[in-house]
Amino acid sequence: MPGSVSAPGKRRFPIHIVVFIAPGAVIYTLFLIYPLLDSLRIGFFGNETDGGGFVGFRNYALLLFDPDWSERFRGAFVNSLIFFFINVFVQTPVALMLAALLANKTRFSTFYRTAIFVPAVLSLVIVAFVWQLILSPVWGVSRDLMGLFGLAQFFQPWLGLQETALTTLALISVWQFLGIPMMLFYAALLSIPEELTEAARIDGASSWNVFWDIKFPLLLPIIGIVTLLTYIGNMSAFDVIFAVKGPLAGPNFSTDTLMTFFYRTFFGTGFQQPNPVMGGAVAGATFIILMAGVAAYFFLWQRRVRSYEL
Amino acid sequence: MKLLKGLTLGAMASALLLPTAVVAQDKVELVIESWRADDLVIWQDTILPAFEAANPGIDVEFRPTPNTDYSTALSTKLQAGTAGDLIMVEPFDFRLQMYLDGDLANLTDLEGMENFSDTAKSAWSTDDRTEFFGVPLAAVLHGWIYNADIFEELGLSEPTTAAEFTALLEAVKEDGRYTPIAMGTSQDFVPGLLGFQLIGPNYWKGENGRAAVIDGSLSFDDPAFVDIWKELASWGPHLVQGYQGVSYPDMQNLFTLGTSAVYPAGSWEIPIFNSAVDGAFKMGAFIPPAVDANGECFFNDHMDMGIGMNANAKHPEEARKFLTWLTSEEFAKIWADAMPGFFPLSTHAVQTDDPLANTFASWREQCGSTPRISYQIISRGEPNLDAEINRVTALVMNGEMAPEEAAGVVQEGLASWYEPQQGN
Known part of the structure; x- marks a missing residue:
């Protein structure tokens, strides 16, 4: 009787599915979801000094409207945005250009591909240290290198100046992670079928036209993904700033981002006492900012970009 | 047989273990x-x-x-x-x-x-x-460590007043071979701790001044404090080239390599310098020079x-x-x-x-000692006084804030939460 196994009333509970899901679900819940929700929760509670009870949105109101808090919060938010924009507008075009160059099989292209990717696998602490040395006004090679081109008088201690420190750090971050979007673009370019470009060439299109009219539209979805990843990675930028500038994100808070601000608030530094409840509020606000960006991506970009079946 | 053997072994083992066990119990x-x-x-x-x-x-x-x-x-x-x-x-x-x-x-x-x-x-x-x-x-004590070989070469002597100190810096700069002060402002604590707290006690008159700030009778916009930031601002041309990007380990290395005349030191650097210099040149130390010739002297102890x-x-x-x-x-x-x-x-x-x-x-016998001004009572609120002093002192030394403005910012921040300073 072939039908008896799948008879409706006798269907067994799919216990194997639970068994397979459980380890991942338990670990993920315990170490990611629970801490995330709990850090959001403490943002709604008071300090020991004011009783510690539920205070609703008071901490968020302090963060947005209290002059001391809001000035730092706004500064950190603007700096994070600048950090992100520098990354997007420098990293993405350069990575795209390099990928387009490497996709044409040229000599040494494997070497260049590896060389450009190497910094991405280095420890950030090493990258920060090396760049501090390169840019050091005392030992650094930058002044001498610039001198070769007669530019020595334009050398500045960029990491130490208020006006340039954040841009310099953002460019260090671009340098380090350039290889990752480059590889994504490279893979996408390779997956574009030869027939398309060949057909275009036969129709008389130049290489320039082939790239902008055929390849670029096909790359748009991946450019969107790269921008989204850059947004998530850089609005929460912390490590490079902390490694070079420490928790005070000097000079004069000019490199202070949402995450260094969170670190100072939550863990304290020097005489500044740890303030977990305000730290929770900063984390919550950052979460909302990140979510808003991701939502904008899905509603404004992904719905409009056309993907082609190749 | 087997049982007996086991018992004997057990007894032997406990006989061996016992003395050590007793000792371990005794040792706390x-x-x-x-x-x-x-x-x-x-x-x-x-x-x-x-x-x-x-x-x-x-x-x-x-x-x-x-x-x-x-x-x-x-x-x-x-x-x-x-x-x-x-x-x-x-x-x-x-x-x-x-x-x-x-x-x-x-x-x-x-x-x-x-x-x-x-x-x-x-x-x-x-x-x-x-x-x-x-x-x-x-x-730990704060003072200036100097390169005695450079002092001898340029015919300089330990300064005792702020004016003599400025003249000394000018003389080293004039000569051109050495950096007058091995110092950089890239890390926030350096200008605050090794600048402001180093020369400050002479200006606020040691413990009296510290107590006066705590009880509210002396405020940070007092001319005494403005003068500290004025002196620090005047160091700019005498520091390492590109000093805004020079870190703390860099400035230590610059001094121990013999490229600079004086170094704003904490006494914790004595063993570090002794081993780094290793006899390559002679070192001496002088107390932060008094504000004027007949003034009392104070230092950070x-x-x-x-x-x-x-x-x-x-x-x-x-x-x-x-x-x-x-x-x-x-x-x-x-x-x-x-x-x-x-x-x-x-x-x-x-x-x-x-x-x-x-x-x-030896300075303890000649001059009045006082701890760092921002470490007791007045750094308990927000904005944090100690962090603010570090921040504005870096700005002053980098030439991005006027000494008067720095004094105003620090005082305003302190008065915003510290009652004894309100109404000053």
């Missing part, structure tokens, strides 16, 4: 929590053996945590009940709250506390100075390390015994010899073999 083990990982070898090989030799029943272990994690690690251990019986404590407001919360024991009546001056003890006391929770271990006791210590008696030993002359001698640059705080007169350290120590 004390653990010192500390952030001074650098000093591990000195504690293990020099200080603790001396105590253990005199007290065979007590084993002391020095167990440091990296200094950046100390605060978090310590409070976690105290909460979990796994902290050692002895706890090294930073001065003033760093650990006062821990005492008030009942995590640190009251050591007011500890035998030997009379060997410390009230000033030394004040760094580990309640605000009214009636209860003490730390045995003072060591102080800062209580830096103390040791307290865990309020829930497992062996409080032995721990107190150890703490009392730390107040003895014997300990002061061992410490002074082992750690030049960290000066014992007890009233026993001890000398070291290090000429540079002795120069620093």
Whole structure:
């Protein structure tokens, strides 16, 4: 009787599915979801000094409207945005250009591909240290290198100046992670079928036209993904700033981002006492900012970009 | 047969084990929590053996945590009940709250506390100075270390007034071969700690000025403070080229490589410099020059390390015994010899073999000492005074803020939460 196994009333509970899901679900819940929700929760509670009870949105109101808090919060938010924009507008075009160059099989292209990717696998602490040395006004090679081109008088201690420190750090971050979007673009370019470009060439299109009219539209979805990843990675930028500038994100808070601000608030530094409840509020606000960006991506970009079946 | 054999073996084993077990029971083990990982070898090989030799029943272990994690690690251990019986404590407001919360024991009546001056003890006391929770271990002193070879070559001598100091900087700059001051402002604490706190005491007149700021009768926009930032601003042309990007290790290296005339030092740098310079040139030290020729002189003599006791210590008696030993002359001698640059705080007169350290120590007899101005009481609110001083001093030295504006910003920040300063 072939039908008896799948008879409706006798269907067994799919216990194997639970068994397979459980380890991942338990670990993920315990170490990611629970801490995330709990850090959001403490943002709604008071300090020991004011009783510690539920205070609703008071901490968020302090963060947005209290002059001391809001000035730092706004500064950190603007700096994070600048950090992100520098990354997007420098990293993405350069990575795209390099990928387009490497996709044409040229000599040494494997070497260049590896060389450009190497910094991405280095420890950030090493990258920060090396760049501090390169840019050091005392030992650094930058002044001498610039001198070769007669530019020595334009050398500045960029990491130490208020006006340039954040841009310099953002460019260090671009340098380090350039290889990752480059590889994504490279893979996408390779997956574009030869027939398309060949057909275009036969129709008389130049290489320039082939790239902008055929390849670029096909790359748009991946450019969107790269921008989204850059947004998530850089609005929460912390490590490079902390490694070079420490928790005070000097000079004069000019490199202070949402995450260094969170670190100072939550863990304290020097005489500044740890303030977990305000730290929770900063984390919550950052979460909302990140979510808003991701939502904008899905509603404004992904719905409009056309993907082609190749 | 088998049973008998087993019994014999068992008896033999217990006979062998028994004596050691008895000894292990007798030995009390004390653990010192500390952030001074650098000093591990000195504690293990020099200080603790001396105590253990005199007290065979007590084993002391020095167990440091990296200094950046100390605060978090310590409070976690105290909460979990796994902290050692002895706890090294930073001065003033760093650990006062821990005492008030009942995590640190009251050591007011500890035998030997009379060997410390009230000033030394004040760094580990309640605000009214009636209860003490730390045995003072060591102080660090601030002053200028100079390259004596360069001084000789250029015919310079130790300056005693601010005007002479400026002339000295000009002379080195004029010569052109050396950087006058090995200093960079890339790390925030350098301008604040090694600039403002170094030359400041002469301007605010030491302890009197510090007390006056705390009781509200002297404010940071007073001309005395503006003059500090004015002097710091005037250093700009005399610092390393590109000093805004020069870090603390860089400036140390620049001095020990013999490229600069003077260095704004803390005495903790004496052993570091001794080994880095290694006789390549002679070093000397002078006290931050007085504001004018007949003015009194003051310098920064800062209580830096103390040791307290865990309020829930497992062996409080032995721990107190150890703490009392730390107040003895014997300990002061061992410490002074082992750690030049960290000066014992007890009233026993001890000398070291290090000429540079002795120069620093001699200032205590000539001039008034005072701890860092922002470390007690006035850094308890937001915006944090100590962080603000670091921030604005860096701006002043980088030429991005006027001295008067810096004074105004610091005063306004302090007055926004500190009542005695309101209405100034």
